[in-house]
Amino acid sequence: MTQDHRPAPIFVGESPALDFLNSIAMPRSVLYDWLEAGPGLLDWFVAAGLAAESELAPFRKADAAPALEGARQEIVALRERFRTFIEEAGGSPLTDPEHPIIAEINAILTRGARFQQIAPTTEGDTQSLILVDKHPLTDPSDLIVRIATAAAHLIAEADFHYVRNCEGPTCTLFFLDISKNHKRRWCSMEVCGNRAKAAAYRKR
Incomplete structure (x- = not known):
């Protein structure tokens, strides 16, 4: 699928790390990879x-x-290793602090320059620092550090009970269920949720 005919990227993961996994997806029986070329990778970022x-x-x-293509290949390879980790760990407490993906992410986080700054922020009508x-x-090559940072936040902060794969039979999308009752089943009601409703109706 060429870049020109590709739909907009899908952001249903409630986590940049899960949206990273969802940068390759098959939402309507067509496989799209938004990271298959360097310019697409930059657009996705x-x-x-x-x-x-x-x-x-x-x-x-x-x-x-050339450097962008090298970075893209490294990022795509990380995406598939991180996908395997999420498939294994999602839906239950995270119990393996020695998992190889954690060591890999920690190694990536040591790369490049980093610093801290005081910055303004606004919440409602209130401004603070x-x-x-x-x-x-x-x-x-620095791009992958931002991916690793997002993955590190997910691993360190998320309740993996609520890291889920959409229940659509052919859907590949992941999400963090932040709903109030933690009953979310679909990537979105507009896509897989409505399909499931229609299938259940036909079955009845």
Whole structure:
């Protein structure tokens, strides 16, 4: 599927790390991979809120293409290893602190320059200051650090009881169930939820 005919990326995961897994998906019997080329990878980073276009502009230049492709291949390989981890760990407490993916993520997090800054934030009508981590993107190889950071937050902060795969029979999408009663079953009611309702109706 070419970039020009691809639908917008899917963000139903309630976690950037799970949206990363969902960057390859088959929502309507067609497989889409939003990371299959360097420009698509950069577009996905912007859409996911993991980078600003101004940060990525240098990586869109022709002379950056080889480094960008190398970074893309590393990111895609991590995506599939992280998918295996989520498939194994989702739906139950996370009990293996020595899992290889955790060591891999920790190793990635040591890469590149990092610093902290005090920055303003607004919640409702209230303004305050927060301490934020910064990781400048000086080379395409730095992109994977932002993915690893998102994955680390999921692993360290999420209740893995509520990390789930959509129950749609052919759906590949993952999500973190943050609903009040933790009864979410579908990537979205508009897609798989309505299909399930229609199938149940036909069966009755």
